Amino acid sequence: MNARSIRKPLALAIATALLLPGMAFAQTAKEKELEARIAQLEAQVQALLGAQQQQQAAITQQQGTLAQAQAKLDAVQVAQADGKPKIQSAPILASGNPDTRFSFGGFIKLDAMATSTNAGEIADGSAGRMFYLPSAIPVGGADESRTDLDSHAQFSRFWFASDGEVQGHKARAYLEFDLFGGGMANLGNQASTNTHGVTVRQAYVSWDKWLAGQTWSNFQDVAALPDAVDFVGPTEGTVFVRQAQLRYTSGPWSVSLENPQTVVTGYRSAARTTSDDGNLPDITARWTHKGSWGHFSVGGIARQLRHDTASTHASGNGYGLSVSGKYNLGASDDIRYMLTGGTGIGRYVGFALGPDGTLDAAANDIETTGVLAGFVAWRHVFDPKLRGNLMFSRAQLDNDTDWTGFGVTRSAQSFHANLIYSPLPKLDVGAELIWGNRELESGADGDLRRVHATVKYSF
Numbered sequence: 001m002n003a004r005s006i007r008k009p010l011a012l013a014i015a016t017a018l019l020l021p022g023m024a025f026a027q028t029a030k031e032k033e034l035e036a037r038i039a040q041l042e043a044q045v046q047a048l049l050g051a052q053q054q055q056q057a058a059i060t061q062q063q064g065t066l067a068q069a070q071a072k073l074d075a076v077q078v079a080q081a082d083g084k085p086k087i088q089s090a091p092i093l094a095s096g097n098p099d100t101r102f103s104f105g106g107f108i109k110l111d112a113m114a115t116s117t118n119a120g121e122i123a124d125g126s127a128g129r130m131f132y133l134p135s136a137i138p139v140g141g142a143d144e145s146r147t148d149l150d151s152h153a154q155f156s157r158f159w160f161a162s163d164g165e166v167q168g169h170k171a172r173a174y175l176e177f178d179l180f181g182g183g184m185a186n187l188g189n190q191a192s193t194n195t196h197g198v199t200v201r202q203a204y205v206s207w208d209k210w211l212a213g214q215t216w217s218n219f220q221d222v223a224a225l226p227d228a229v230d231f232v233g234p235t236e237g238t239v240f241v242r243q244a245q246l247r248y249t250s251g252p253w254s255v256s257l258e259n260p261q262t263v264v265t266g267y268r269s270a271a272r273t274t275s276d277d278g279n280l281p282d283i284t285a286r287w288t289h290k291g292s293w294g295h296f297s298v299g300g301i302a303r304q305l306r307h308d309t310a311s312t313h314a315s316g317n318g319y320g321l322s323v324s325g326k327y328n329l330g331a332s333d334d335i336r337y338m339l340t341g342g343t344g345i346g347r348y349v350g351f352a353l354g355p356d357g358t359l360d361a362a363a364n365d366i367e368t369t370g371v372l373a374g375f376v377a378w379r380h381v382f383d384p385k386l387r388g389n390l391m392f393s394r395a396q397l398d399n400d401t402d403w404t405g406f407g408v409t410r411s412a413q414s415f416h417a418n419l420i421y422s423p424l425p426k427l428d429v430g431a432e433l434i435w436g437n438r439e440l441e442s443g444a445d446g447d448l449r450r451v452h453a454t455v456k457y458s459f
Contacts, residue, residue: 075243095163098164106156114451115449119137119143132434132448134236137412144355154178158178174215178201180199188369209250218247218254221239221297221324226379237373265357268405270405318368322339324338377391414436432452
């Protein structure tokens with residue numbers, strides 16, 4: 001082996017030995033740099049994962065909050081049969097029973113009337129100037145060609161109710177008010193404030209099948225009342241009474257014990273006296289049948305009449321029967337009706353158009369007054385915003401003129417025609433033409449002609 005061949009392997013070995021530390025150092029520095037970059041990437045990834053977890057936690061918390069809010073909203077907006085949210089489930093007051101739901105509503109109503117009569121003027125400030133009241137139609141006075149204009153908002157209304165279950169029993173409390181109360185002399189006048197008093201219309205509590213308090217008489221079928229611009233409309237043919245009572249309802253049947261009150265006229269006099277001397281409640285019973293076609297109802301009443309003074313004690317008995325209902329002729333038409341007959345039930349019909357009875361000369365007996373009254377009304381819906389009604393109403397009183405004389409009302413009747421336009425939901429703008437007549441036993445009579453306009457917004 002020559003020296004040249006020996007030097008090459010030796011030189012290669014020496015070079016390799018000299019380069020290995022440098023290569024190892026370079027490899028170590030590169031690995032460290034890579035490890036540092038990997039660690040940095042891992043830190044960034046961990047930061048992104050942490051931020052994502054925080055976002056997910058926030059989203060989860062927000063979803064839980066929204067779910068709780070929706071649950072509360074669902075609890076607040078309890079839907080009734082018509083699907084409209086009415087009442088809330090959580091109690092508002094500390095004194096309310098658990099799960100009591102509260103609701104309120106009412107309407108604002110402006111009425112304006114132009115009235116003319118042919119036998120005298122309806123007295124200023126009387127109820128007959130505010131709505132159609134047949135007993136207020138003047139009879140026997142001078143013919144007047146002028147027209148009286150009246151306007152007011154006294155029939156605006158507000159109600160408040162609470163509903164719930166107490167130990168498994170359904171309970172309800174209801175309060176309803178309007179502004180048709182208080183004399184103008186005590187509260188205000190039309191020259192300045194037009195102030196009116198708040199009047200209790202209804203105030204009752206009900207639980208399961210029982211009701212106690214003031215509400216519509218069980219002898220009255222409220223569901224049969226026509227769609228009138230006037231406060232009632234066909235007043236003389238309508239049973240219309242609100243009073244204190246205890247009522248029991250089971251299915252289509254209801255019976256009640258109601259506040260007794262007797263309205264009598266003096267012997268051969270039209271002057272009336274209202275007596276609360278009765279010691280037995282008025283007893284009423286009603287049966288109602290309902291269907292897609294409408295409803296049919298029959299009501300009955302039996303009552304004691306009493307009028308006592310320091311020296312006299314007069315009494316009598318009254319009874320009556322009322323048939324009423326609503327019949328749907330189609331999607332756009334219906335007929336509403338009521339027919340009532342009896343004796344000694346005058347205060348229940350037409351805002352006491354006739355008395356319950358008449359006192360004899362010695363005021364020791366009450367001769368009951370017979371009544372036959374009714375109305376029929378046709379309602380037509382032209383389109384979702386426009387509807388109209390035609391009504392006829394009449395009441396006939398059976399007076400014994402030997403007791404009453406000839407100055408008492410023998411009959412009253414009226415025609416009504418209206419159109420009601422609803423430009424917005426719950427906003428009604430309407431006008432009604434009214435012709436009414438009242439006749440006395442003497443044959444004298446008087447007419448009323450009225451144009452009644454209204455604007456009503458329900459809430």
